[in-house]
Amino acid sequence: MIPVCPTTALPPGEAIRVEADEPIAVFNVDGEFYAIDDTCTHQDASLADGWLDGCAVECPLHASCFDLRTGKVSGPPAKTPVRTHRVVVADGMVYVRPGVAAEGAA
Amino acid sequence: MSPTIAVVGASLAGLSAARALRDQSYDGRIVVVGDEEHAPYDRPPLSKEFLAGRASLDDIALGAPDDEDLSLEWRLGTTAVGLDPLSRAVLLEDGSEVRADGVVLATGARARRLPGGDGLDGVHVLRSLDDALALREDLALAERLVVIGAGFIGAEVASTARTLGLDVTVVETQPVPLAGPLGTDMGAVCAGLHADHGTRLLVGTGVAALVGTGRVEAVELTDGTRLPADVVVVGIGATPNTEWLAHSGVALGNGVLTDARGATSIPGVVAVGDCAATWSVTAERHVRTEHWTHALEQPATATATLLGTGGPVPTPVPYFWSDQYGARIQFAGSRREGDVARVVEGSCADRSFLVVYERDGHPVAVLGMNQPRLFTRWRRQLRSAVPTPS
Ligand SMILES: Cc1cc2nc3c(=O)[nH]c(=O)nc-3n(C[C@H](O)[C@H](O)[C@H](O)COP(=O)(O)OP(=O)(O)OC[C@H]3O[C@@H](n4cnc5c(N)ncnc54)[C@H](O)[C@@H]3O)c2cc1C
Numbered sequence A: 001m002i003p004v005c006p007t008t009a010l011p012p013g014e015a016i017r018v019e020a021d022e023p024i025a026v027f028n029v030d031g032e033f034y035a036i037d038d039t040c041t042h043q044d045a046s047l048a049d050g051w052l053d054g055c056a057v058e059c060p061l062h063a064s065c066f067d068l069r070t071g072k073v074s075g076p077p078a079k080t081p082v083r084t085h086r087v088v089v090a091d092g093m094v095y096v097r098p099g100v101a102a103e104g105a106a
Numbered sequence B: 001m002s003p004t005i006a007v008v009g010a011s012l013a014g015l016s017a018a019r020a021l022r023d024q025s026y027d028g029r030i031v032v033v034g035d036e037e038h039a040p041y042d043r044p045p046l047s048k049e050f051l052a053g054r055a056s057l058d059d060i061a062l063g064a065p066d067d068e069d070l071s072l073e074w075r076l077g078t079t080a081v082g083l084d085p086l087s088r089a090v091l092l093e094d095g096s097e098v099r100a101d102g103v104v105l106a107t108g109a110r111a112r113r114l115p116g117g118d119g120l121d122g123v124h125v126l127r128s129l130d131d132a133l134a135l136r137e138d139l140a141l142a143e144r145l146v147v148i149g150a151g152f153i154g155a156e157v158a159s160t161a162r163t164l165g166l167d168v169t170v171v172e173t174q175p176v177p178l179a180g181p182l183g184t185d186m187g188a189v190c191a192g193l194h195a196d197h198g199t200r201l202l203v204g205t206g207v208a209a210l211v212g213t214g215r216v217e218a219v220e221l222t223d224g225t226r227l228p229a230d231v232v233v234v235g236i237g238a239t240p241n242t243e244w245l246a247h248s249g250v251a252l253g254n255g256v257l258t259d260a261r262g263a264t265s266i267p268g269v270v271a272v273g274d275c276a277a278t279w280s281v282t283a284e285r286h287v288r289t290e291h292w293t294h295a296l297e298q299p300a301t302a303t304a305t306l307l308g309t310g311g312p313v314p315t316p317v318p319y320f321w322s323d324q325y326g327a328r329i330q331f332a333g334s335r336r337e338g339d340v341a342r343v344v345e346g347s348c349a350d351r352s353f354l355v356v357y358e359r360d361g362h363p364v365a366v367l368g369m370n371q372p373r374l375f376t377r378w379r380r381q382l383r384s385a386v387p388t389p390s
């Protein structure tokens, strides 16, 4: 498990990039935390820099949208989904388990 | 018989039009005519990752797995040579034709060449996949590259060539590169990336001649300077591919003239992407936008026009990006001469900043270098601030 930050450091509507073997982006959507691969599957852009719209993030470079719950992409130019990662919140800290898909993700 | 729509040009705008037609529930035939042999591919990487050898053909393919469901009839490797305005038939080079109820013109643009620059080996332009493959091959054996034109594509080629270890000189006739799109101050800041990374930039000087027998050996400038070169890339802009429409009756200017919804002067014919000069409600003139996002998004408006389901006139906020020397440049909005550029975050010296252009105290455009997150917020704000014309 990788520690991300205290819950208070990631308020609703915000995102943070976590350096791992493959960087991970963690989002706070109205108090729920989600983690997906940070690098867009299209080209080289960091999804933590993207625009959060409900449970989706729009890539800051060419605007493909990824569902934070499933990793699915809404449409071109990206063609493949991102991986989701499980988020654990304990003692006021946010953690991610890289490589373990989020619960409910396809 | 089911209706037919012909899409001419099989690149980003053409494919986006075909996808939009299906999205908009059109279930007739769609025939896509394209003169390149290749399936649709993405052009921006041709001066960036693909030229550097870091992206493969697969990586830059535009087609997605779902595109099978579009049931498109492809006519690749086929050049359209004319359009009959009455029957709306697209005439093909082999003498056959595609009769259609609706036509989408998406023939894009081609790289402008240097007058008299043809015929020497080692002299390249960069527009197509074949151009990129030929250039990549030549760069692999070269030591000295001269790039003519310090626009976005010229700057990106220079940057990629530096990562490949070449000695690079960029020649620009204007005193400040990119002053057109970015203004003088910010053009100068972006052009500063060349010096940061060991590329020589010569401004305010034209090219007198390309020197060499068989193969290029040097570029001679108007001030007499002679720049030795193994490879020369000419990046001096693009011309819309509209000659084939000369006798069609479609009104042409700097591109195919259309109204704000993409309609041309001929009923049932729309134009999209780099080949179209679309009426801009905000600028009050025809504007030929040569940006990727425009070619991706605008076709949906034009296909709705074709199907007769068009809604209100869209007022998109133009957007483009460029990657040079590891710096990500992003721009959104409409800048005019006289707009005031103000740094709102970071600093130009650090090559990490956000600049807002203001007109009468209101933000009209935004430029970011290595500031994607803040840029995205500003771009959004501009989008919501654009007045919707009644
Ligand atoms: C090297 C390079 C880098 C770029 N980088 C960026 C960038 O970083 N950011 C950005 O915003 N934009 C960038 N662009 C611009 C972007 O790629 C274009 O705006 C986009 O490709 C336009 O799409 P289009 O489909 O309108 O035209 P095109 O991509 O030009 O496609 C037109 C197609 O029609 C075909 N055609 C032409 N005439 C005929 C005919 N008579 N019959 C049949 N087919 C025909 C052409 O061969 C071509 O395949 C770049 C462009 C290039 C070349």
Ligand code: FES
Residues within 6 Å of the ligand: A040, A041, A042, A043, A044, A045, A059, A060, A061, A062, A063, A064, A077, A078
């Ligand atoms: S890099 Fe994300 S959509 Fe292109």
